[in-house]
Amino acid sequence: MTNRPWLRETAWAIGTALLFLALCAGFFLLLGKHPLELIWQVALGAFGDKYSATETLVKTTPILFCALAAAVPARLGLLSVGQSGQFYLGAFVGTFFVLRFPAATPAFIALPAMLLCAGAGGAAWGLVPGFLRARVGVNETLTTLLFNYVGSLLVDWAVYGPWRDPNNLGWPASPPFPEAAKLPSYLGSRLHAGLFIAIALAVGLHVLLTRTRWGLMLRVMKSNRKVAESAGMRYGLHVVAVMAMGGALAGLAGICETSAIQGRLQSGVAANYGITGFLVAWMAGQHLIKILPLALVMGAIISASDALQLFAELPSAIAVVMQAMLFLSVLGIAGWRKRKGV
Amino acid sequence: MDVAMFLAGFLVSGLRSCTPLFYVLLGETLTERVGVVNLGVEGQMLIGAFFGFATTVWTGNPWLGMVAGAAAGMLLSAVHGLLCVTLKANFFASGVALWMLGGGLSAFFGINLVGQKIEGFPPIPWGPFAHIPVVGQALAQLTPTVLLSLFVGPAAGFWLYRTRPGLHWRAVGESAEAARTMGIVPERVKWQGILTGGFLSGFGGASLSVDYTRNWIEWMTAGRGLIAVGLVIVARWNPYLALPSAFLFGATEALTLRLQSMGVKVSPYLLSTLPYLVCLVVLVYGYWRARQRGGMPRDLAAAFAHTE
Amino acid sequence: MVAVLRQGRLIEEKAAEGLTSSELARLMVGESNLRKADRIPAPTALKPRLEVQGLSAGDAFDSIENIGFTIAAGEILGIAGVSGNGQGLLADAVAGLLRPAAGEVILDGEPIHREGAVRADYRRVSYIPERPLQNAVAAELDLMVNLHVKKITEFPFWLRWGSAQQNTEKALEGFDVRPRDPRRKAGQLSGGNLQKLVSARELGGLPSGSPDVPGLVIACYPTMGLDVSATQAIYAKLFGYASKGSAVLWISEDLDDLLTYAHRIAVLFHGKILRTIDHENADRNTIGALMMGAE
Numbered sequence: 044m045t046n047r048p049w050l051r052e053t054a055w056a057i058g059t060a061l062l063f064l065a066l067c068a069g070f071f072l073l074l075g076k077h078p079l080e081l082i083w084q085v086a087l088g089a090f091g092d093k094y095s096a097t098e099t100l101v102k103t104t105p106i107l108f109c110a111l112a113a114a115v116p117a118r119l120g121l122l123s124v125g126q127s128g129q130f131y132l133g134a135f136v137g138t139f140f141v142l143r144f145p146a147a148t149p150a151f152i153a154l155p156a157m158l159l160c161a162g163a164g165g166a167a168w169g170l171v172p173g174f175l176r177a178r179v180g181v182n183e184t185l186t187t188l189l190f191n192y193v194g195s196l197l198v199d200w201a202v203y204g205p206w207r208d209p210n211n212l213g214w215p216a217s218p219p220f221p222e223a224a225k226l227p228s229y230l231g232s233r234l235h236a237g238l239f240i241a242i243a244l245a246v247g248l249h250v251l252l253t254r255t256r257w258g259l260m261l262r263v264m265k266s267n268r269k270v271a272e273s274a275g276m277r278y279g280l281h282v283v284a285v286m287a288m289g290g291a292l293a294g295l296a297g298i299c300e301t302s303a304i305q306g307r308l309q310s311g312v313a314a315n316y317g318i319t320g321f322l323v324a325w326m327a328g329q330h331l332i333k334i335l336p337l338a339l340v341m342g343a344i345i346s347a348s349d350a351l352q353l354f355a356e357l358p359s360a361i362a363v364v365m366q367a368m369l370f371l372s373v374l375g376i377a378g379w380r381k382r383k384g385v
Numbered sequence: 386m387d388v389a390m391f392l393a394g395f396l397v398s399g400l401r402s403c404t405p406l407f408y409v410l411l412g413e414t415l416t417e418r419v420g421v422v423n424l425g426v427e428g429q430m431l432i433g434a435f436f437g438f439a440t441t442v443w444t445g446n447p448w449l450g451m452v453a454g455a456a457a458g459m460l461l462s463a464v465h466g467l468l469c470v471t472l473k474a475n476f477f478a479s480g481v482a483l484w485m486l487g488g489g490l491s492a493f494f495g496i497n498l499v500g501q502k503i504e505g506f507p508p509i510p511w512g513p514f515a516h517i518p519v520v521g522q523a524l525a526q527l528t529p530t531v532l533l534s535l536f537v538g539p540a541a542g543f544w545l546y547r548t549r550p551g552l553h554w555r556a557v558g559e560s561a562e563a564a565r566t567m568g569i570v571p572e573r574v575k576w577q578g579i580l581t582g583g584f585l586s587g588f589g590g591a592s593l594s595v596d597y598t599r600n601w602i603e604w605m606t607a608g609r610g611l612i613a614v615g616l617v618i619v620a621r622w623n624p625y626l627a628l629p630s631a632f633l634f635g636a637t638e639a640l641t642l643r644l645q646s647m648g649v650k651v652s653p654y655l656l657s658t659l660p661y662l663v664c665l666v667v668l669v670y671g672y673w674r675a676r677q678r679g680g681m682p683r684d685l686a687a688a689f690a691h692t693e
Numbered sequence: 694m695v696a697v698l699r700q701g702r703l704i705e706e707k708a709a710e711g712l713t714s715s716e717l718a719r720l721m722v723g724e725s726n727l728r729k730a731d732r733i734p735a736p737t738a739l740k741p742r743l744e745v746q747g748l749s750a751g752d753a754f755d756s757i758e759n760i761g762f763t764i765a766a767g768e769i770l771g772i773a774g775v776s777g778n779g780q781g782l783l784a785d786a787v788a789g790l791l792r793p794a795a796g797e798v799i800l801d802g803e804p805i806h807r808e809g810a811v812r813a814d815y816r817r818v819s820y821i822p823e824r825p826l827q828n829a830v831a832a833e834l835d836l837m838v839n840l841h842v843k844k845i846t847e848f849p850f851w852l853r854w855g856s857a858q859q860n861t862e863k864a865l866e867g868f869d870v871r872p873r874d875p876r877r878k879a880g881q882l883s884g885g886n887l888q889k890l891v892s893a894r895e896l897g898g899l900p901s902g903s904p905d906v907p908g909l910v911i912a913c914y915p916t917m918g919l920d921v922s923a924t925q926a927i928y929a930k931l932f933g934y935a936s937k938g939s940a941v942l943w944i945s946e947d948l949d950d951l952l953t954y955a956h957r958i959a960v961l962f963h964g965k966i967l968r969t970i971d972h973e974n975a976d977r978n979t980i981g982a983l984m985m986g987a988e
Contacts, residue, residue, distance in 0.1 A: 189668075196654045200655050256852060274845060275816075275846050367482055374474045
């Protein structure tokens with residue numbers, strides 16, 4: 044093997060991509076479609092024109108938030124899979140406040156307040172599993188997964204019940220957000236400010252986790268809890284802190300999607316963004332900058348699956364299948380490397 | 386009489402509702418006994434439910450559906466074995482991948498099954514018992530998969546605690562390395578544990594679509610597999626306790642449905658959070674007890690604390 | 694026959710009979726390099742610094758029960774016992790790293806265990822735990838971080854390593870940790886070098902960053918896997934703290950060393966202290982018998 048590590052890593056990354064494409068091709072063959080043509084359609088559907096490209100970025104935004112939400116707890120060795128529940132809670136609490144703003148609230152107050160509330164809502168949904176982990180030792184993967192269902196049902200309750208807008212004629216959704224509470228969008232498309240907030244947060248958190256005392260403490264605590272405690276660090280406190288931070292990030296995803304894309308709170312708004320974000324974080328090795336391109340890849344897959352529904356008449360679940368195959372390729376190749384020691 | 390009627394009805398509907406969960410819970414218990422956690426049971430359940438339902442629609446024979454579902458669950462669990470045992474990937478990550486794969490594939494291929502209906506199992510001929518008041522009515526609602534569930538748990542418990550292969554499984558779960566020095570091949574035992582769990586979770590998924598709801602909806606398991614992973618801790622990795630733990634969920638769901646049908650003025654969406662919250666509470670209690678008394682297989686405790 | 698290997702070379706082959714331990718030690722470490730650590734005289738004024746009362750902890754597999762002792766300033770209390778009799782638990786509980794089921798640990802009049810989160814009182818306690826790879830180092834992080842781990846909470850918010858690199862090199866040199874590469878991951882060190890690394894952190898004056906010596910030094914098998922001369926070097930540092938006024942709690946399996954250096958020896962058996970014996974009255978046979986559980 045070469046002695047240049049980046050070359051080796053790139054080679055393995057290409058290998059993983061090829062395995063993924065092979066799995067996809069196999070699946071498409073199974074469906075009786077021409078694999079290369081379909082893969083070409085996926086590429087066109089994701090980046091073919093201005094509309095596709097901006098739609099890809101639109102899908103990338105919540106994935107990016109959710110990936111950050113998974114990666115921050117992972118820096119302390121915690122496997123939080125609660126992004127979708129925190130997404131819902133962010134949307135829920137954010138909407139709660141938006142619906143109560145006085146009509147004349149200007150955007151420069153409404154938007155930050157909305158984001159703050161959503162972050163707090165998501166944080167609460169991460170805080171509880173964090174607390175249970177810190178105090179009783181309950182595995183956070185299980186609790187965050189259970190919290191996902193509760194979060195989604197909570198939004199269902201709101202939009203089918205007390206927040207249902209009678210003007211929607213039976214369609215379960217909250218009243219529309221006022222203009223002041225809608226994130227600005229650009230290029231005459233659905234591309235909105237959330238993307239830039241997410242990128243800024245990724246860079247900022249990367250600096251926080253690599254350049255500061257706190258980042259170093261997290262590394263020590265992840266590596267050996269006992270050593271950290273014998274050096275005076277409060278493990279439980281930081282568990283709660285990273286879980287709450289992760290929750291807040293996913294909560295932001297929820298309110299951005301609700302405010303900029305839907306313009307109102309609806310059932311099922313989190314789609315599969317939460318779990319997709321978890322996958323992205325895992326594939327990026329919890330590295331906050333590597334998350335950026337990987338979130339784009341996932342955004343492309345989801346965006347292209349919309350195109351596939353139109354062109355190849357494939358069910359939308361194709362996106363989930365393709366994501367699972369990508370994740371399997373990554374896990375398989377990583378495992379293979381570990382086993383062979385290359 | 387009315388009270389007896391109500392209680393019997395409650396018991397039976399709780400049992401019916403917990404049966405799919407029970408099989409998954411038992412399967413996951415056995416998988417975790419060999420030191421492997423499989424969050425992918427959710428995906429295995431979904432793929433089992435899909436194949437079970439599709440086969441039943443196609444052949445008209447629910448038993449064939451159950452077998453097909455179980456086989457499909459087992460096949461998907463082989464991916465977990467490949468990743469976790471052969472390639473030593475992280476259990477939780479591989480489980481999430483399986484969950485997506487099972488859910489995605491079943492939603493993808495199952496789109497044409499939405500809205501179809503099946504007959505399910507024919508009623509069991511209870512003969513003279515059918516005429517006993519209360520008991521007869523309760524028995525009439527029992528289906529073969531519910532009845533089977535009453536026997537499978539004890540059988541698995543007997544096998545695990547009273548036979549040599551069962552001893553090997555427990556040894557591997559306690560410490561794979563120690564088991565190796567006893568001449569056991571831990572990898573082989575882990576494969577067996579994963580495939581058994583896959584079979585039972587596929588069977589559980591099939592019993593959900595073929596027997597309990599008798600229809601197919603995408604992502605219809607709604608977290609039952611994940612709840613099973615949580616309840617394994619509550620059941621303390623003990624097959625004998627699998628049914629009582631699962632019944633806890635079944636009773637909550639039965640209660641939820643009953644409250645709704647009685648016209649209680651609480652949103653059905655809020656009521657539906659109840660099974661998850663109950664699971665959460667007993668999970669916390671289970672952890673608290675496990676910490677006080679021990680009882681978690683050693684290698685597994687390390688996996689759950691992410692210190693492998 | 695005894696064959697002596699040193700740095701991969703066969704040094705000597707001799708008949709075992711008639712070989713004295715000092716001669717064997719000389720062969721193992723090379724000529725007359727071996728300088729035995731000085732014995733620190735027992736303190737005359739017995740002002741207790743550490744008081745342990747009724748300490749119980751653990752589970753069905755490993756426990757300590759109703760442990761009580763005091764250590765005066767400048768005193769070395771040796772804990773003898775066959776390993777696996779609760780030594781690790783005792784050390785952790787006294788260090789404040791686990792919350793005991795019952796009992797109290799008081800250092801200089803202040804309890805070690807405080808309300809709230811479990812964390813060590815790292816400014817007042819130097820602690821060398823058993824099995825350093827599991828208990829004392831962050832294996833994925835480098836030697837520089839591991840040496841400074843007890844200072845991290847006092848670092849400035851924006852990390853600046855400044856002179857840390859030189860300090861690390863000096864500490865690695867001083868405790869003869871190999872390789873002397875501050876960027877090497879701790880998990881890549883051999884067992885003996887890990888042991889030296891932990892000693893460098895806990896006994897090298899780095900831990901508290903303050904000029905004061907720690908009130909309590911706990912060492913649990915601090916010389917595991919070290920050769921004779923490295924062992925003596927660690928002893929010199931460890932017992933040096935006693936001469937500076939620390940209370941020293943020293944857990945060891947080596948009866949000869951305990952008889953040489955400890956001021957008092959307590960014997961731990963099945964999680965209980967069977968008896969505590971003064972240096973003057975201690976002899977091999979009594980303690981050996983106590984270690985096997987004989988009352």
